[in-house]
Amino acid sequence: MARVVVDVMPKPEILDPQGKAVHGALPRLGFEGVTEVRQGKRFELEIEGELTDDRMAQVRLMAATLLSNPVIEDFDVRVEEATQ
Amino acid sequence: MRVGVVTFPGSLDDVDAARAVTVAGGEAVALWHGDHDLHGVDAVVLPGGFSYGDYLRCGAIARFAPVMTEVIAAAQEGLPVLGICNGFQILCESHLLPGALIRNDARRFVCRDQRLRLDNVGTAWTSAYEQGQEVVIPLKSGEGGYIADADTLDRLEGDGRIVARYLEHNPNGAMRDIAGVTNERGNVVGLMPHPEHAVDDLCGSVTDGLGFFRSVLAVATA
Numbered sequence: 084m085a086r087v088v089v090d091v092m093p094k095p096e097i098l099d100p101q102g103k104a105v106h107g108a109l110p111r112l113g114f115e116g117v118t119e120v121r122q123g124k125r126f127e128l129e130i131e132g133e134l135t136d137d138r139m140a141q142v143r144l145m146a147a148t149l150l151s152n153p154v155i156e157d158f159d160v161r162v163e164e165a166t167q
Numbered sequence: 168m169r170v171g172v173v174t175f176p177g178s179l180d181d182v183d184a185a186r187a188v189t190v191a192g193g194e195a196v197a198l199w200h201g202d203h204d205l206h207g208v209d210a211v212v213l214p215g216g217f218s219y220g221d222y223l224r225c226g227a228i229a230r231f232a233p234v235m236t237e238v239i240a241a242a243q244e245g246l247p248v249l250g251i252c253n254g255f256q257i258l259c260e261s262h263l264l265p266g267a268l269i270r271n272d273a274r275r276f277v278c279r280d281q282r283l284r285l286d287n288v289g290t291a292w293t294s295a296y297e298q299g300q301e302v303v304i305p306l307k308s309g310e311g312g313y314i315a316d317a318d319t320l321d322r323l324e325g326d327g328r329i330v331a332r333y334l335e336h337n338p339n340g341a342m343r344d345i346a347g348v349t350n351e352r353g354n355v356v357g358l359m360p361h362p363e364h365a366v367d368d369l370c371g372s373v374t375d376g377l378g379f380f381r382s383v384l385a386v387a388t389a
Contacts, residue, residue: 093269097314098340100270149231152224152260154267155314 085134086163087142091151092123126150127163134162168384171198171208173238175229179216180251180363187363188212191380200232210247210291210383211238213254215307215361225268225310226256239263247291247383248355252308255347255357264348264357265323266315271308272340280372281306281360282334283346287327290353291386295378302375304360306338306346311359313341313348323348330356 093099099121106120128145130138143160151158170188172195174181185195196208200218205211218229229235235257242248242263250258258264271277280303285296296302315323320343323329330347337344339359347358362376 098269098272098312100272100274104274149223149227152227152267154259154265155269 084132085130087128087130087134087139088161088163089126089128089142089146089150090123090159090161091126091146091156092121092158094155094157097155123156124150168193168210169196169206169208170194170380170383171196171205171211173198173200173211173213173234175200175216175218175232177217177220178214178253180361181214181216183361184212184214184251184363187366187376187380190366191377191384193380193384198234200229200234202234203237205234205237205241205246210249210386211241212363213238213248213250213257214363215252215254218253218257221253221310224256224260226253226258226260229253229257230260235261242350242355245352245354247386249292249379249383250355250357251361251363252311252359255359256310258355258357263355264350265319266313266348268310268359269312269314270310271312271338273338276307276309277311277338278307279305279338281336281338281346283331283360284334285331287330287349287353289327290330290349290356290382292356292358292379292382293330294385295382301334302378303365303373304362304376305364305371306360308339308359311339311341313339313345313359315342320345326351331358331360 102120102122146158172185188195288296332344349356362379365376
C-alpha cells in the first residue's frame, strides 16, 4: 500500500471567493499579518500493491481528468512516505 | 420534435424543463443519467440543480455519467444541446463549451429576475429572438461566475459566440458580463439563467424564456 496525495489549487489568476472569505474572517478573530488566503483541495489516494511508474502515471491522469479542472485549477501529485 | 431532458441524481429543474418543452409545443422525453442511449431524441436539455450534490466541482461527476457519453458524441455531430445553470457547468466540464463557472464573486447565492441581452440569435436555441433583444429571465445560482482566459474570451467575442450578457447588474462576477455561450457550430448552448422558469404567465412575471424552446422546435421542422 502506498498513499499518494493530490493537491488541487485554484490557478493564481483565478478569483478565489472562499479564500477571500477566510482571509476576511481572520482579522475579525484577532489573527493579524496574513496577506492572502487561497483555498484548495487535498485528495489522499490509497494505492494497492507497488507504486510503479505506471500507477503514478494513472494517478496523474486521474488528477487531470477528474480531480481537477485544468481550466481553473493546478494540481500537484506526490507520494506520502509511510509513517509508523 | 422530441426533446430529451436528462435527470441526474440531484437535478432540480428537470420537470420544469420538460414542461417548458411541452408549453413550446414539443414532446418532452425523460432521460436518465444511467441511460446508454438517447432514445432517438432530436435535442437534449441538461437541466439545473445540484447533480451529485455538487461534490468535487459543480458538474464534474455528472460529466462522467453514462448518458453524457452519448450526449457528448451526439453534440459533436450537431445535436442541439442546451445546458441550463448546472447543465451549463456540466457542458463546461465536458469541454463541449470553453471556460468554467466559479463561485459568485459576492459569495452569495443569487436569486433574481435578471435582464439579459441576446447577442447571438443564430444558435439552435436562440433563433426565435431578435438580435440584441432584451429579455428578463430568472437567475438562481451560487456558482455562476463565467471565466475563461483572455484569449478564449477574445475568441468568443470575435466569433460572436457569446449568446447572452447580463444587463444593468453583473450578478456574479462573470467575465465580460457573460450569461451564456455557444460552441463553434451553434448547436450547443450553455446558459446560467433559467428560461424554463419563464414560460408561463400563471407562475412567473415573464414568458421571455419560451423562445429558447421554440427555437429548437423550429430547427427540427426546418
